[in-house]
Structure formats: C-alpha cells, structure tokens
Amino acid sequence: MRGAASLLTSPLEVIHLGIDSVAEAPRHGGAPVISAEFLPPAGGDAARVAALTRLSTGPLSREIDAANQRALSRFLSSRPHLAGIGIARDVIPGMADDLFLHAGPPVTWDRMCGPLRGAVVGGLLFEGRASTPEEAERKAAAGEIRFEPCHHHQTVGPMAGLVTPSMPVFIIEDLGDERRGARTFCTLNEGLGKVLRYGAFSGEVLARLGYMASDLAPVLSAALKARGPIDLRLLVAQALQMGDEGHNRNRAGTSLLLRELAPAVVRSCPDKERAASALEFIHRNDHFFLNLSMPMAKCMLMAAEGESLSSMVTVMARNGTDFGIQLSALPGRWFTGPAQFVKGLYFPGFSEGDANPDIGDSAITETAGIGGFAMAAAPAIVQFVGGSAEDALETTRRMGHITIGPNPAWAIPSTGFSGTPTGIDVRLVAERNLLPTINTGIAHRNPGVGQVGAGLVNPPWSSFHDALLALDSHIAKNR
Amino acid sequence: MRGAASLLTSPLEVIHLGIDSVAEAPRHGGAPVISAEFLPPAGGDAARVAALTRLSTGPLSREIDAANQRALSRFLSSRPHLAGIGIARDVIPGMADDLFLHAGPPVTWDRMCGPLRGAVVGGLLFEGRASTPEEAERKAAAGEIRFEPCHHHQTVGPMAGLVTPSMPVFIIEDLGDERRGARTFCTLNEGLGKVLRYGAFSGEVLARLGYMASDLAPVLSAALKARGPIDLRLLVAQALQMGDEGHNRNRAGTSLLLRELAPAVVRSCPDKERAASALEFIHRNDHFFLNLSMPMAKCMLMAAEGESLSSMVTVMARNGTDFGIQLSALPGRWFTGPAQFVKGLYFPGFSEGDANPDIGDSAITETAGIGGFAMAAAPAIVQFVGGSAEDALETTRRMGHITIGPNPAWAIPSTGFSGTPTGIDVRLVAERNLLPTINTGIAHRNPGVGQVGAGLVNPPWSSFHDALLALDSHIAKNR
Numbered sequence: 021m022r023g024a025a026s027l028l029t030s031p032l033e034v035i036h037l038g039i040d041s042v043a044e045a046p047r048h049g050g051a052p053v054i055s056a057e058f059l060p061p062a063g064g065d066a067a068r069v070a071a072l073t074r075l076s077t078g079p080l081s082r083e084i085d086a087a088n089q090r091a092l093s094r095f096l097s098s099r100p101h102l103a104g105i106g107i108a109r110d111v112i113p114g115m116a117d118d119l120f121l122h123a124g125p126p127v128t129w130d131r132m133c134g135p136l137r138g139a140v141v142g143g144l145l146f147e148g149r150a151s152t153p154e155e156a157e158r159k160a161a162a163g164e165i166r167f168e169p170c171h172h173h174q175t176v177g178p179m180a181g182l183v184t185p186s187m188p189v190f191i192i193e194d195l196g197d198e199r200r201g202a203r204t205f206c207t208l209n210e211g212l213g214k215v216l217r218y219g220a221f222s223g224e225v226l227a228r229l230g231y232m233a234s235d236l237a238p239v240l241s242a243a244l245k246a247r248g249p250i251d252l253r254l255l256v257a258q259a260l261q262m263g264d265e266g267h268n269r270n271r272a273g274t275s276l277l278l279r280e281l282a283p284a285v286v287r288s289c290p291d292k293e294r295a296a297s298a299l300e301f302i303h304r305n306d307h308f309f310l311n312l313s314m315p316m317a318k319c320m321l322m323a324a325e326g327e328s329l330s331s332m333v334t335v336m337a338r339n340g341t342d343f344g345i346q347l348s349a350l351p352g353r354w355f356t357g358p359a360q361f362v363k364g365l366y367f368p369g370f371s372e373g374d375a376n377p378d379i380g381d382s383a384i385t386e387t388a389g390i391g392g393f394a395m396a397a398a399p400a401i402v403q404f405v406g407g408s409a410e411d412a413l414e415t416t417r418r419m420g421h422i423t424i425g426p427n428p429a430w431a432i433p434s435t436g437f438s439g440t441p442t443g444i445d446v447r448l449v450a451e452r453n454l455l456p457t458i459n460t461g462i463a464h465r466n467p468g469v470g471q472v473g474a475g476l477v478n479p480p481w482s483s484f485h486d487a488l489l490a491l492d493s494h495i496a497k498n499r
Numbered sequence: 500m501r502g503a504a505s506l507l508t509s510p511l512e513v514i515h516l517g518i519d520s521v522a523e524a525p526r527h528g529g530a531p532v533i534s535a536e537f538l539p540p541a542g543g544d545a546a547r548v549a550a551l552t553r554l555s556t557g558p559l560s561r562e563i564d565a566a567n568q569r570a571l572s573r574f575l576s577s578r579p580h581l582a583g584i585g586i587a588r589d590v591i592p593g594m595a596d597d598l599f600l601h602a603g604p605p606v607t608w609d610r611m612c613g614p615l616r617g618a619v620v621g622g623l624l625f626e627g628r629a630s631t632p633e634e635a636e637r638k639a640a641a642g643e644i645r646f647e648p649c650h651h652h653q654t655v656g657p658m659a660g661l662v663t664p665s666m667p668v669f670i671i672e673d674l675g676d677e678r679r680g681a682r683t684f685c686t687l688n689e690g691l692g693k694v695l696r697y698g699a700f701s702g703e704v705l706a707r708l709g710y711m712a713s714d715l716a717p718v719l720s721a722a723l724k725a726r727g728p729i730d731l732r733l734l735v736a737q738a739l740q741m742g743d744e745g746h747n748r749n750r751a752g753t754s755l756l757l758r759e760l761a762p763a764v765v766r767s768c769p770d771k772e773r774a775a776s777a778l779e780f781i782h783r784n785d786h787f788f789l790n791l792s793m794p795m796a797k798c799m800l801m802a803a804e805g806e807s808l809s810s811m812v813t814v815m816a817r818n819g820t821d822f823g824i825q826l827s828a829l830p831g832r833w834f835t836g837p838a839q840f841v842k843g844l845y846f847p848g849f850s851e852g853d854a855n856p857d858i859g860d861s862a863i864t865e866t867a868g869i870g871g872f873a874m875a876a877a878p879a880i881v882q883f884v885g886g887s888a889e890d891a892l893e894t895t896r897r898m899g900h901i902t903i904g905p906n907p908a909w910a911i912p913s914t915g916f917s918g919t920p921t922g923i924d925v926r927l928v929a930e931r932n933l934l935p936t937i938n939t940g941i942a943h944r945n946p947g948v949g950q951v952g953a954g955l956v957n958p959p960w961s962s963f964h965d966a967l968l969a970l971d972s973h974i975a976k977n978r
Contacts, residue, residue, distance in 0.1 A: 261879040262741040262751050263912070272741050275754035279782045282761045286775040296765040303758045399912035400740040409912050433742070433878035433888050434913055 062450040068485055071492035075331065076447050080495070084447070087329035088424045091348045092443045094327070095388075096427060099196035100204070100319035101249035102312060105241040107233075109185035112173050112205050116185070121170045123181025123381040124339025125354040129160050129167070133340030133376050138219025138467020139180035140167075145221055146229050147184050153221060171335055171346075174322065175205040176314045176381035179217035179463055180340070183207055187229070188237030192315040195249065199323050206315035208232055208240075211305040212471065217380075219467035231301075239289050239298040240281065247284035250277070252316040253429060256390065259309070260430050260440070265398035266313040267382055267391030268405060268459045268474055273309030278302050314381060317388035324443070325351040328498070331491055332424060333444035336387045336456065336479060340379035340463070345483045347446060347491060355487040357480030362462045364405045364475010376465040378477045383458045389427050389442030392459035392476060393419040397432045397440075405459060405475045415457050415476075416441065422448040422456065446491065449484045541929040547964055550971035554810065555926050559974070563926070566808035567903045570827045571922045573806070574867075575906060578675035579683070579798035580728035581791060584720040586712075588664035591652050591684050595664070600649040602660025602860040603818025604833040608639050608646070612819030612855050617698025617946020618659035619646075624700055625708050626663050632700060650814055650825075653801065654684040655793045655860035658696035658942055659819070662686055666708070667716030671794040674728065678802050685794035687711055687719075690784040691950065696859075698946035710780075718768050718777040719760065726763035729756070731795040732908060735869065738788070739909050739919070744877035745792040746861055746870030747884060747938045747953055752788030757781050793860060796867035803922070804830040807977070810970055811903060812923035815866045815935065815958060819858035819942070824962045826925060826970060834966040836959030841941045843884045843954010855944040857956045862937045868906050868921030871938035871955065872898040876911045876919075884938060884954045894936050894955075895920065901927040901935065925970065928963045 062068035075084060109115050120143055122136055132140070141156040149164065150156035159165070170177045177183055187207050194202040210228055214220040244250070255276050256264075262272030282299055289295035302308045321334045330348035337344055344354040359377035366372070385391035395401060396416035399409035413434065419441040420426075426439030444456055455478040462473040541547035554563060588594050599622055601615055611619070620635040628643065629635035638644070649656045656662055666686050673681040689707055693699040723729070734755050735743075741751030761778055768774035781787045800813045809827035816823055823833040838856035845851070864870035874880060875895035878888035892913060898920040899905075905918030923935055934957040941952040 258750075262754075271737075272751065272754070275741075275751070275758055278758050278761065279754055282757065283775040283779040283782065286765055286771050286778060292765050292771060292774075295771075296762040299765060300762040303762065402912075403916075409915055433881075436888055437882075 059453045061453065062485070062488070063453065063481065065485070068450060068488060071489050072447060072450050075488070075492055075495070076451060084329050084331055087327045087349070088332050088443065088445060091324040091327040091330040091332045092424045094198065095320050095324040095443065096429065097196050097198050098194050098253075098320040098323040100192050100252045100316040101195050102190060102244065102252055103193035103249045104191045104244050105188055105208075105237050106191055107185075108183050108187045108189050108205070111189065111191055112175055112183070114173050116166075118164070119166050119168060119185070121173055121175055121177065121181070121183040122167055122339060123170060123177050123179065123379060124337045124359075125342050125344030125356050126169055127167070127339045127341055129163075131341050133379065134465045134467045135219030135376055135379060135463040136180045136182075136340050138221055139182040139216050141467065142216045142219075142221030142225055142229075143182050143184040146216075146226055147186055169337070169339075170381055171337055173205070174203060174318070176318045176337075176384050177207055177217070178209070178310055178314065178382045179380040179461065180219055181381050182216060186233060188233050188241075190312060190315060192252065192312070192319045193249065194319050194323065196323075202319065202322060204315040204319040204322065206311045208236060209305060209308045209311040211301075212307065214468070214470050218463045218470040220470055221468060235294055236298050236301055239285060239294055242288040243281050243284035246288040247280070250280050252312055253320075255280070256313060256316065257430050260390070260394060260397040261433055263398050263400055264309075265391055265394040265401055265459060267310065267385040268461065269398045269401045270309040270313060271306040273313060274302065274306050277309055277312065310382065313390065314384050317384045317390065320388055321384065324348050329495065331446045333387055333446055333487075336383040336444075336458070337381045338378045338383065340376050343378060343479045343483055345479065345487055347487055349491055350487075350494060353490070355483045355490065357482035357486075360477050360480060362460055362473070362475040362477040364462060364473050366462070366473035367471070370464070370472035374464050374469075374472050376463040378458070378460065379463055380460065382460060386456055386458050387444065389423065389430065389440035392457040393423070393442075394430070394432060394440045395457075395459060396435050399434070401459065418454065419457060421452055422454050446484055446487045450488050455479055455481070455484070538932040540932065541964070541967070542932060542960065544964070547929060547967060550968050551926060551929050554967070554971055554974070555930060563808050563810055566806045566828070567811050567922065567924060570803040570806040570809040570811045571903045573677065574799050574803040574922065575908065576675050576677055577673050577732075577799040577802040579671050579731045579795040580674050581669060581723065581731055582672035582682075582728045583670045583723050584667055584687075584716050585670055586664075587662050587666045587668050587684070590668065590670055591654055591662070593652050595645075597643070598645050598647060598664070600652055600654055600656065600660070600662040601646055601818060602649060602656050602658065602858060603816045603838075604821050604823030604835050605648055606646070606818045606820055610820050612858065613944045613946045614698030614855055614858060614942040615659045615661075615819050617700055618661040618695050620946065621695045621698075621700030621704060621708075622661050622663040625695075625705055626665055648816070648818075649860055650816055651831075652684070653682060653797070655797045655816075655863050656686055656696070657688070657789055657793065657861045658859040658940065659698055660860045661695060665712060667712050669791060669794060671731065671791070671798045672728065673798050673802065675802075681798065681801060683794040683798040683801065685790045687715060688784060688787045688790040690780075691786065693947070693949050697942050697949040699949055700947060714773055715777050715780055718764060718773055721767040722760050722763035725767040726759070729759050731791055732799075734759070735792060735795065736909050739869070739873060739876040740912055742877050742879055744870055744873040744880055744938060746789065746864040747940065748877045748880045749788040749792060750785040752792060753781065753785050756788055756791065789861065792869065793863050796863045796869065799867055800863065803827050808974065810925045812866055812925055812966075815862040815937070816860045817857045817862065819855050822857060822958050822962055824958065824966055826966055828970055829966075829973060832969070834962045834969065836961035836965075839956050839959060841939055841952070841954040841956040843941060843952050845941070845952035846950070849943070849951035853943050853948075853951050855942040857937070857939065858942055859939065861939060865935055865937050866923065868902065868909065868919035871936040872902070872921075873909070873911060873919045874936075874938060875914050878913070880938065897933065898936060900931055901933050925963055925966045929967050934958055934960070934963070
C-alpha cells in the first residue's frame with residue numbers, strides 16, 4: 021500500500037543503471053529509485069576489455085571453450101585414492117632435509133605473516149634444528165633452511181601449510197586410466213585449538229606432532245596397506261549428500277573415513293590401545309578429512325594442467341601475505357595479489373583487528389568445485405561463517421556463472437542434484453566481474469594464537485586480471 | 500498467450516470450490532475452470548464435525564491446547580540415551596519364554612500378513628522351538644506361543660518387528676530429570692537383503708541372528724559399559740544436519756554412532772578379530788541406526804503419554820494388516836484401520852503387485868517429528884522414495900500444519916533451522932483433512948523375499964476419525 025501511495029504522489033520513477041551519483045538528484049527529489057547493479061566487463065579497463073574481446077569472441081573463443089572442456093574432462097576422469105602414508109622426505113618429489121614447504125605462492129622469510137613464521141619456528145623445533153623459538157627465528161632469518169611452496173611439490177597444506185622433512189603425509193594416488201600413478205601429498209590434520217598450521221609452536225603442539233609421526237601415521241599406514249586404497253572421489257560424493265562442503269565442514273567426510281578405516285585399524289594394529297587412540301584422534305576432529313579433500317582436489321586439478329589454450333584456473337592458494345592463482349595453459353606460473361581479509365563470524369573474545377589476511381592452500385577445494393562452490397550442500401555451514409541457508413544456495417548458483425561446467429559425480433541434493441560448479445574460467449570471472457567465493461578459517465595474525473573465526477573471502481582482482489592478460493599474450497605469441 | 504486468447508473467446512471463467520460435478524457443465528461449455536482443492540473439515544461427517552467443534556472451539560479448545568503443550572514439553576525434556584544391550588527375556592518388562600512380540604497393533608496368526616508370518620517362522624527356528632519351517636507354521640497356528648505388540652512392552656521393531664526371548668536388544672534409558680530410568684527397547688538391525696524383519700528365515704538369516712546374539716551384542720555391550728551411555732537426542736540433532744531423516748535414511752546416524760563406539764569397542768574387546776567384525780557389521784549397514792532412532796522416539800513419546808486432555812498422537816504402528824494409533828489422553832488404547840499400500844520406487848524386477856501393505860513400528864519416528872516429517876533434512880531421500888528435493892521441503896512444511904509445535908533441539912538447516920514439526924494433533928488432522936506422511940520401506944507380500952522398494956504412505960482415515968470421536972466422548976464423560 022505504501023508503494024501504491026508513493027506512486028500516486030510522485031510523477032517520476034527511476035530505474036538506475038550506472039554511476040551512483042547520477043541517481044542522487046531524482047532520489048533527493050523523492051522519486052523511487054531502483055539501482056540495478058552494473059559494472060562494465062573486466063572493470064572497464066581498456067587493455068583487459070581488448071584481451072577479453074579477443075579471448076571471448078570469434079573462432080578463438082570456441083577453441084578456448086573446447087580446450088576448457090578437455091581440461092574439465094581430464095579433471096573429471098581423475099580417480100584420486102588415499103593410497104598410503106609416508107614420511108615427507110621419503111615420498112614428496114624434490115623434498116630435502118634443508119627444505120620446508122609452505123602454503124600459497126613463493127614468499128621469503130621477511131615477507132611471511134605471523135602464523136606462517138610461527139609454523140616455521142615450530143617446524144625447526146620439531147625437526148630438532150633449534151632448541152628455542154628465538155634460536156629458530158634467528159636461523160630462519162639467516163637462511164638455514166630453504167622455503168618453497170607446497171604446490172611446487174605436488175603437495176597442499178591448510179593455513180600455514182608447513183611441511184617439514186620428518187612429517188608424515190597422506191599419499192593420494194590417481195587410479196584413473198589416464199594418469200594412473202600420479203601422486204599428491206598432504207600432512208595429517210592436527211585438530212583444533214593450538215596447532216602448527218595456525219602458527220602455534222608450544223610444547224603441546226610439538227608433542228602432538230610427535231604422536232602423529234610415531235603412532236597415528238604408522239597405525240593408519242598399516243591399516244591402509246591391509247585394506248587397500250580408499251576412493252576419495254566417491255567418499256566426497258557421499259559427504260556432499262551429508263552436509264559437508266569439503267572445506268570448512270568435513271564432519272561427514274571424517275565420519276565416512278573412520279568407518280572405512282576402523283575395521284582395518286583394529287585388524288592390523290598389534291597394540292589395541294594404540295589402535296583405539298588412533299581412532300579416537302580422528303573421532304575428536306571433524307576437520308580430519310580436510311587434509312584429504314585438499315590433496316584429492318589437487319590430484320584432480322593436476323590432471324587438468326597443461327591444456328595449452330585453456331583458461332581454467334588450476335590453483336588458488338594463499339600464504340597469508342599474497343594470494344596466487346595458476347592457469348591450465350600456463351602451468352607453474354603464479355599470478356598474485358594481496359591476500360584479502362575474511363568476512364565472517366569471530367570466536368568469543370576476537371574481532372576483525374585480530375585477523376591475519378587469508379591464508380592456506382585449502383582454496384584448492386574451491387578450485388575443484390567444492391568448498392564455497394558447494395555451499396548449497398552444507399546449509400549448516402552458515403552457523404559457522406554467517407548468512408542464511410538461502411545464501412548458501414545462492415553462492416553455489418552464482419559460482420555456476422564463472423565455471424566451465426557441473427561435475428555430475430558430485431551432486432547437490434538441495435539444488436535438484438545439480439553437479440558442483442567446476443573449473444573457474446578466468447574469462448568469465450573478468451567478464452562478469454564476479455570473483456570466486458572461498459569458505460575458510462580465520463587465523464590470528466600473531467603466531468601461536470590459532471583460529472579466531474571463519475567466514476567467506478574473495479581473491480584479489482589483480483590475480484585474475486593479470487592471468488587474463490598473460491593468457492592473451494601467451495596465445496598471441498604461440499599462434 | 501494461450502490463456503489470454505481463451506479469455507477473449509470465452510465470456511465465462513470459473514473458480515470452482517466444492518463438489519466436482521458442479522464444475523462439469525461450465526467445463527463442457529468450454530469455460531476455463533480452476534478447481535481449488537476443498538474438503539469440508541473431518542470429511543464432512545456430521546458426528547465428527549460436531550466432535551471437532553466441541554474440541555476445537557471455546558474454553559475446552561484452550562484447555563486441550565494447554566494439555567498438548569504440556570505433553571510436548573514432556574516429550575522435549577526426555578533425554579534418551581543408549582545405555583546398554585541385554586537379552587529380551589532378561590530386560591523387557593513382561594517378556595516370557597512363550598511370548599513373541601511383533602510390530603503394530605494386536606493381530607492373531609490367522610490375520611497376520613506374509614512377512615510377519617515368515618518372521619514368526621524364523622523366530623521359532625531361531626529359538627529352537629521348531630526344526631523345519633512347516634513345523635514352525637503348524638506350531639504357530641496351534642497357539643504354541645503367544646503374540647503381543649512390541650508397544651505393549653516399551654519396545655518397538657522395524658517391519659515385522661519380531662522380538663523373541665533370546666534376541667539381544669538395545670536398552671534406551673531416559674536420563675532426563677522428569678523420567679530418569681524409564682526404558683525402551685529394540686532389536687539390533689540385521690542389515691539389508693534377506694533378513695527376518697522382512698519375513699526371511701533361511702539359513703543365512705538364522706546364522707546372522709546367531710552371530711548378532713553371540714558376538715555383536717556382547718562386543719557392543721562391553722563397549723557401552725566401558726564408555727558410558729550415548730546421548731541419542733544429540734546424535735539425531737547432528738544427523739539431521741547431515742542428510743538423515745531418521746527413518747529411511749540413517750547413514751549419518753550410523754556413521755556418528757560408529758565414531759562414538761569404535762575406540763571403546765577396541766579397548767574393551769579382548770579378541771581383535773571379533774572387535775573388527777563388529778565394527779564391520781555396523782559399517783556395512785547404513786540402516787543400523789534405525790533401531791536406535793526408533794526406541795529413542797518411543798522413549799520420548801512415552802514421556803508424553805497420559806496427559807488427560809491431550810489430543811497428541813503418541814503411537815503410530817502397523818503390523819502389515821492393520822494400522823493403529825494411540826493418543827496421549829488414552830494411553831494403551833488402539834484406533835485401527837486397514838494398513839495402506841506404499842507409493843514409491845521399486846527395486847528392479849518388482850512392482851506394486853509384489854507389495855505388502857504398510858508394516859512396522861518405524862512410524863514411531865514420524866510420531867516423534869522425524870522420518871517423513873523431517874524430509875526437508877534429507878533431500879537425497881527422494882532418490883530412494885521418488886519426488887524432488889522441493890517435495891521434501893514441502894512435506895516438512897505440510898506436517899507443520901498438523902503438529903503441536905517445533906522441536907528446537909532438532910533444527911533443519913534447509914528450512915532456516917526450523918525445528919522438526921512435532922506432536923501430531925488428532926484435531927488438526929481431522930480439521931485440515933491432512934494425514935501424516937510416513938517415509939518407509941516396502942516389504943514383499945510373501946515371506947522370505949525381503950524389501951522390494953521404498954516410498955511414502957499415509958495412515959487410514961479411520962484411525963484418526965475414531966480417535967477423535969473417542970477423545971470427544973472420553974472428555975465428555977470425565978468432566
């Protein structure tokens with residue numbers, strides 16, 4: 021009725037599309053103004069619009085579409101399995117005794133954020149290369165060890181993502197026909213509270229890492245040898261029907277994994293207290309499966325790399341300072357920008373001032389179409405990151421606008437069993453001015469504090485704009 | 500455009516509400532007729548309309564509302580825990596060596612359906628009271644054993660629901676302040692395929708029952724003693740956020756239960772192969788938790804019994820021949836009608852002609868606000884019972900129209916965390932002409948075949964109409 025009344029008294033009605041200030045005059049004059057959101061493609065920048073026009077129109081556009089379909093199809097035919105557990109120095113290609121791996125694109129000690137520095141300190145203590153945190157910091161700053169991204173070694177790690185030579189890691193193996201034997205790696209998830217991946221390095225953190233290396237990993241390794249590989253793609257398909265999105269919520273994945281492992285753990289472990297403790301360790305940590313959904317995603321995305329015309333994003337990763345992406349057509353090349361701050365809900369006693377910028381390799385889940393892209397599968401996640409169940413549906417629908425196609429193997433019941441939106445097309449991100457939504461934890465900016473909240477975050481625009489321009493010039497040079 | 504065209508050529512438009520034949524003349528004349536669904540309350544029967552008017556208007560209506568709120572509040576304050584496992588003859592009140600319990604309202608051998616007869620035959624073989632199926636049938640027909648409903652003994656059973664004296668049963672104990680120590684019981688779920696609850700009695704069925712009594716039950720019993728009671732209400736709250744509805748889908752409940760039990764099973768069982776087999780038995784059967792969601796529901800509903808003015812339904816149960824309900828105000832009194840046929844999806848090779856009418860005590864889950872009432876929590880269930888994810892949401896919304904209130908402890912993420920619609924009000928069912936929706940398995944009508952499908956079913960109208968009239972005359976007599 022109010023709308024009808026204002027219609028009668030106001031001769032002017034405005035639907036506004038464009039620069040905000042234009043609408044101010046009629047709005048001040050009392051006219052009803054509806055502002056339609058509008059942004060020119062690629063933010064309106066002339067060079068980017070030209071690149072986008074070349075890549076998104078004409079015969080080249082169709083060739084890129086075909087390349088993207090091939091890349092997606094290779095992704096979809098990957099069959100990542102949890103095949104075993106090994107020690108980083110023995111199994112990760114290129115791992116060395118003086119090498120620490122970290123999340124995100126390359127970063128030097130002087131530019132590392134608090135949580136990553138804390139994790140490095142913890143890593144030096146864990147490896148016995150330092151006996152106090154002060155000594156560890158000194159040695160790290162002096163270059164006693166080298167730092168390289170996990171992604172340079174077929175590895176991913178949540179938050180700080182630190183992998184040191186003595187840490188046990190899951191071995192994921194592709195058992196698909198096309199890339200049989202391809203491997204990726206990830207540490208075992210430590211649980212919540214004070215943990216290395218959030219930069220904590222106290223005695224309890226190191227003791228837990230010790231238990232994981234001396235007890236948990238051998239027990240699970242023996243169980244895996246006894247039962248054979250676990251099909252992670254199938255397990256995620258089930259978990260997506262059980263309220264997980266595979267990044268911030270992994271309760272179903274963890275539960276299903278425990279079901280698969282428990283009988284074999286009991287049979288293969290000679291010491292029943294050791295077996296019971298291993299099962300209890302998994303049971304107490306609903307995030308345990310995250311360190312499997314991540315290397316599973318990495319395994320599938322590696323299958324999509326190297327399609328020479330493909331504009332598909334194959335890596336998104338953050339080190340807490342920089343955010344970086346990679347494209348299928350330009351494997352190994354990083355396009356970086358500043359890591360952003362996460363918008364979300366904080367644990368009691370913490371607020372935005374405590375937050376570190378976005379950190380971790382876990383955005384590999386969104387790159388593979390789960391995590392924030394599959395939020396519709398996990399409406400309960402909104403209790404953790406904010407928003408409503410409807411927002412969760414909407415996020416998944418929106419991600420459908422920037423992706424190459426659905427993954428029919430991962431169906432979301434609440435959207436009529438549509439497949440998860442998969443394969444970010446850097447052209448679509450630029451054209452629609454729509455960034456990927458990442459569903460993530462928030463680390464305290466100081467080392468040693470831990471997680472302070474969870475929420476949603478976007479990558480920086482520069483990663484996508486630079487990648488678009490690089491793809492354009494790469495294609496121009498090679499044709 | 501077609502609608503607009505017919506509007507121009509037809510001077511008559513009809514919105515029809517009422518008796519179908521009235522609309523035939525204008526419809527034949529070519530007028531567009533929209534039939535609005537309309538039924539007079541209580542099916543229009545004069546005696547029922549009079550009873551409904553007495554119970555649903557004036558001060559009595561408010562007294563009944565208050566009694567229903569008290570019944571619901573007692574339901575909500577029940578704290579059912581899985582407390583242990585015992586042998587039926589030792590723990591079920593009134594159990595005797597010559598007594599078999601069955602699902603649904605009372606029924607004699609001559610009126611028993613195929614699957615229930617098959618289960619009785621299996622029970623006699625399992626108890627060693629017969630050595631061939633023929634001998635068992637003869638003895639059952641000759642009255643060698645007595646038959647009573649599970650519900651007469653604080654017990655519930657899925658499908659045939661057969662409980663014989665030597666069977667192990669879960670012991671559910673109310674640890675709430677108001678009814679501390681109240682107990683309900685249910686057998687352990689056998690799994691899928693050829694099973695006693697669907698009327699199968701072959702060697703493999705009896706062997707499995709033997710394993711469950713000799714191995715599974717003692718292993719789980721020892722584990723429960725070691726770890727203490729498991730809060731089932733809390734576990735169901737989690738499972739409802741993980742795609743279960745607690746009747747036809749129990750994958751999350753089963754997974755979470757296994758997580759809770761596994762470490763204690765390992766620690767308390769001296770024989771590791773026995774421990775591993777027990778965990779494997781649970782892992783292989785996603786319905787294992789059904790036999791806990793049922794007695795949990797029974798425990799909570801028993802707390803709501805005996806509120807003298809309450810029109811809340813406290814039992815819905817079927818024996819494959821009759822469907823029966825009970826009311827809070829009239830505890831122990833059955834209102835029965837013919838069990839209906841389930842509409843749903845059939846397994847390959849089976850069709851409607853193979854189906855037995857609706858059977859089992861499992862409708863106790865709907866009586867407690869889960870199962871069909873919580874279908875919105877389990878959109879994936881539509882792959883099993885037919886329909887769309889939207890239908891699942893709609894069913895839960897519709898059940899809100901015939902229930903006393905939401906259960907805030909069981910929130911459904913996809914409906915904005917609304918509580919499950921709980922406590923069927925027999926007045927609302929009559930007034931709105933809206934029957935409860937039950938989400939159930941379909942048994943083959945012949946003994947020994949097993950499950951042939953799954954789907955949705957309604958109770959017969961007579962149960963609810965008779966209960967309404969009985970409540971009306973009970974209140975008239977007692978005031």
